[in-house]
Amino acid sequence: MLSTLRRWFGATPALFDDRWEPVLERDFAHWNALTASELERMRMLVARFFHETDWEAARGMDLTEDVRVIIAAQACILLLGLEIDEYFDVSSIIVHRSTVTLNGTHRAAAGTVSDAPQHLAGQATPKGPVVLSWSAVRRGARAPQQGQNVVYHEFAHRLDMLDGITDGTPPLGSESATRRWSDVFTPAFERVSAGDSVLRAYAATNTAEFFAVATEVFFNRPHDLVMHEPDLYEQLRTFYRQDPARRFPHPAPVRCDTTCASRISPDAITISNVAQHPGQEFVPVDDRPTESTRVGGLDVPVLFHILGHLVPSEEALSKST
Structure with a gap:
């Protein structure tokens, strides 16, 4: 207001x-x-x-x-x-x-x-x-x-x-872009649901949470997304019109245990x-x-x-x- x-x-x-x-x-x-x-x-x-x-x-x-x-x-x-x-x-x-x-x-x-x-x-x-x-x-x-x-x-x-509509598909501008988004996001969502994904398990809650979690990883750990879900990274890069993997140098492997x-x-x-x-x-x-x-x-x-x-x-x- x-x-x-x-x-x-x-x-x-x-x-x-x-x-x-x-x-x-x-x-x-x-x-x-x-x-x-x-x-x-x-x-x-x-x-x-x-x-x-x-x-x-x-x-x-x-x-x-x-x-x-x-x-x-x-x-x-x-x-x-x-x-x-x-x-x-x-x-x-x-x-x-x-x-x-x-x-x-x-x-x-x-x-x-x-x-x-x-x-x-x-x-x-x-x-x-x-x-x-x-x-x-x-x-x-x-x-x-x-x-x-x-x-x-x-x-x-x-x-x-x-x-x-809160469904994990933001406005994309065209039917072809929406179809491509679905073609990439659907199998990626199935992988996280099966426990085979770089995204954390909460992304499997529903497609809206999948998009939100994928956004976090896209900006914070882009190299992991490029390595494990390159098509998903490309869709997010096209939507956000940003390329975090080029913005940040490739990080050294980080082990996150209970201390972090x-x-x-x-x-x-x-x-x-x-x-x-x-x-x-x-x-x-x-x-x-x-x-x-x-x-x-x-x-x-x-x-x-x-x-x-x-x-x-x-x-x-x-x-x-």
């Missing part, structure tokens, strides 16, 4: 603050790999995103300027090569300090249903908010070699939603006794829940739509990689 009003009334174009440059150079690894022309466009995109987004701090979150610009820059990487300069119908960005734990029935990998606790790092809903865990955002920005980035994941969902897996902080939010059903919503409770804390009737400002797209936290994901 805020960005729409600015466009209607012809507000002065947003300006990139020079103070943001060292912040991004320090805390967003991909910023330092961009060319001069890419940086010029990125500064414009980041400035617009920063100033035209409605930001909301969840309980206990200190939503500083640095936090907002680091989120903005990661979201804008996906727009860098596209012909659009903004995400549409994002009502707000809600930032939590840490992960959200969801207790109750939920969708799991390969279309299964689970009642195990689900640690969430982010969520995107059609025409609604994007919810992010700052701890996950920060790790993704600083350590792309781990292959996971909650901002890339959630905003890939937002691109997928542009045509009104992220951990859930003790102040993570917990949500209890919530089943995942169509149309149901769940509410984040206090950061340190007590026995008297209940989901129903809480006076809290944020509702999460269960049907939105949920990203497991890095702790949960590390168990499936």
